[in-house]
Amino acid sequence: METNEEKQLKLDKRYIRMAGIWAENSYCTRRRVGALIVKDKMIISDGYNGTPSGFENVCEDDNGVTKPYVLHAEANAITKIARSNNSSNGATMYVTASPCIECAKLIIQAGIKRVVYSEKYRLEDGLELLKRANIEVIYIDPNE
Numbered sequence: 001m002e003t004n005e006e007k008q009l010k011l012d013k014r015y016i017r018m019a020g021i022w023a024e025n026s027y028c029t030r031r032r033v034g035a036l037i038v039k040d041k042m043i044i045s046d047g048y049n050g051t052p053s054g055f056e057n058v059c060e061d062d063n064g065v066t067k068p069y070v071l072h073a074e075a076n077a078i079t080k081i082a083r084s085n086n087s088s089n090g091a092t093m094y095v096t097a098s099p100c101i102e103c104a105k106l107i108i109q110a111g112i113k114r115v116v117y118s119e120k121y122r123l124e125d126g127l128e129l130l131k132r133a134n135i136e137v138i139y140i141d142p143n144e
């Protein structure tokens, strides 16, 4: 018999792999990040890093530097919920890179309670902020 923890880990691995596939939608060439928001076993939102709606789908300027108005995958997933009838309150976010501090703030204010991520980033301040807000933070190696 599988324990609830084992079942949850299996689901977490599947969703994080799906977030990885979703990241392939990104037009950004430097880095592609995907995010899913799951609540009650339903995907209620998704996002990948990219420019705002209506802007050309190019993330980097001529020098290869990311444009300042590119939204991170987490911000795109959270703001997509703002345009829907769903609520992210109590949801889990799956994101292929550990959230930066700006996205961590949005995750806290969106009422997200768990964050599962699959790639460590050099800066840990986003993760630290999430933990301070009592959000469960889980790292999963998608290749395991």
Ligand SMILES: [Zn+2]
Pocket: 072, 073, 074, 099, 100, 101, 102, 103, 104
């Ligand atoms: Zn971010």
